Amino acid sequence: MEFVLIALVSIAGLLMGSFFNVCIYRVPRDQSIVKPASRCTSCGTRLAWRDLMPVISWVSLGGKCRYCKSPISYRYTLVELLTGLIFVVLYLKFGISGSFLTYAILCSILIIATLIDLDFQIIPDGLVLTGAIFALLLIPAGLSVHWKDALLGMLAGGGTFLLIALLSSWILKKEGMGGGDIKLMGMIGLFIGWKLTALSILLSIYAGGIIGGLLMLLRKKKRGDAIPYGPFIAAGTVIAILYGNDLIQWYILTFL
Ligand SMILES: [Zn+2]
Structure with missing residues (x-):
């Protein structure tokens, strides 16, 4: 069976x-x-x-x-x-289960977003909106996170990236985070709630730093070259979905 x-x-x-x-x-x-x-x-x-x-x-x-x-x-x-x-x-x-359905839909959106971002350096609004609509249908059906958690997740995800974008344009005078990334992270928050969203942001920043550093080391990219960020958001989110609760548990037991 x-x-x-x-x-x-x-x-x-x-x-x-x-x-x-x-x-x-x-x-x-x-x-x-x-x-x-x-x-x-x-x-x-x-x-x-x-x-x-x-x-x-x-x-x-x-x-x-x-x-x-x-x-x-x-x-x-x-x-x-x-x-x-x-x-x-x-x-x-x-x-x-409801989690399977929720995460399968989210991962589907992320696969499409990753490939489009790699090809065109954009994340289409229509795609993010489609994801958000799915999330908003899953929540009242009781298949996903509680609506308060979803709302906090959206604010945490979109808000953090918006802050990074504003800070980097004020301080570094360059676009550190595209509008597509901000909206994508907000949509992800709607699916996974604020805790996993926070973890997913951290993981995406680590992954982006490591891969970006490697690309510079291999001289595929120069400092200041734009690297699409969507794939790192997607990778961080998939890891957060699969191992996030274990990672958070381990962190609390070890450090708190
Ligand atoms: Zn042919």
Whole structure:
């Protein structure tokens, strides 16, 4: 039974990942995510279901379009696998529960936001708004955090980043935090409440510092180059969701 559920959850994750690829491509280009049907971005041939099966199609076609043979980025497959993996990990941690549903929706938004931020250095308002609407539906259904905790989470998340943005523009005279990041962090707070939000902010700052430092060390980036911050917010939030309560517990026992 357990095995069947894991298989179902991973298939759901792969299919959702395939849909997220459509969102990642179309949302920043202001195209509908429903219509028209998927086409090859090179030759424009309308793709059939057998061209669109997550992972399987890409592998069986050798990473090339069936019709024009242009290469198809491995990234589509990677997004599908990542979504499947995150769904399974969430299921193993939370079972089929309100937490699973809440976090699966939040992680879905974060996967889409991360890839769009990497491509275009923006986090679309529509995406953040969609997440916020989902959060506001989950709260009265009793599937997520209490509404007071959600509200505090939104204020803590958005407020902290807004403060960082204001301070860095006053003191450093440069944009330290984009508007998209501020809104994204506020939306995350609505999903996870203020404690995990605080942890997620800390983790994202650590991750950003470490990866940013590495990129400078490897001379991929210079001091002052813009690095999209959305991926670090997403990574910090996923870690906070999976290990946050353990980390907070450990911190209290060790230091307080
Ligand atoms: Zn083609």
